[in-house]
């Protein structure tokens with residue numbers, strides 16, 4: 001399962017979090033976020049990382065030109081569109097950056113809203129479901145209604161986000177079977193400063209689950 005830790009701002013934390021087991025790291029390219037990092041800061045954080053770690057830039061309502069330039073300047077391998085981007089816009093991003101993974105984040109308000117997911121799947125590589133908050137775009141610590149997602153089976157891989165923590169991750173994964181998970185504030189000391197003890201605890205919990213599955217418990 002993919003594990004994305006999002007909102008990294010410090011190069012030494014990106015290396016430590018990758019060593020603990022993250023398969024993807026997220027960098028916030030939204031200037032209004034307290035976790036915002038420039039393309040230069042992303043470059044410093046991703047340069048020491050192994051090639052197999054996905055390096056995802058999170059954008060919200062940026063232009064194609066801004067996204068393109070940030071990817072080129074930073075070494076990102078994926079682009080997460082976290083604003084009100086249309087399916088057509090997602091397609092344009094994919095065409096301008098064909099080597100880059102395109103993730104569309106949907107901030108889910110209701111079951112009807114979730115149906116939008118179907119419209120996006122042919123224009124993107126991966127969906128990410130996050131909680132809706134009226135004032136904040138992401139990193140809110142709010143959980144989704146997991147029960148509402150139990151029948152969610154999109155035709156592309158999907159990541160579960162929104163208020164996940166080392167404490168609730170096993171409960172979430174007992175109800176849902178996403179292709180990956182995404183955590184930010186649940187493993188933080190303060191916005192942009194990750195708590196490495198919490199990240200380590202997260203991976204301990206995930207390993208205990210693998211072990212239980214393997215032993216047939």
Ligand SMILES: O=C(O)c1ccccc1NCC(=O)[C@H](O)[C@H](O)COP(=O)(O)O
Nearest residue numbers: 006033137138139140141162163184185
């Ligand atoms: O994290 C931010 O500050 C942010 C700002 C603007 C757009 C998106 C943002 N984060 C996107 C993410 O992928 C977060 O990991 C996701 O919202 C989950 O956050 P959390 O509920 O804190 O785990």
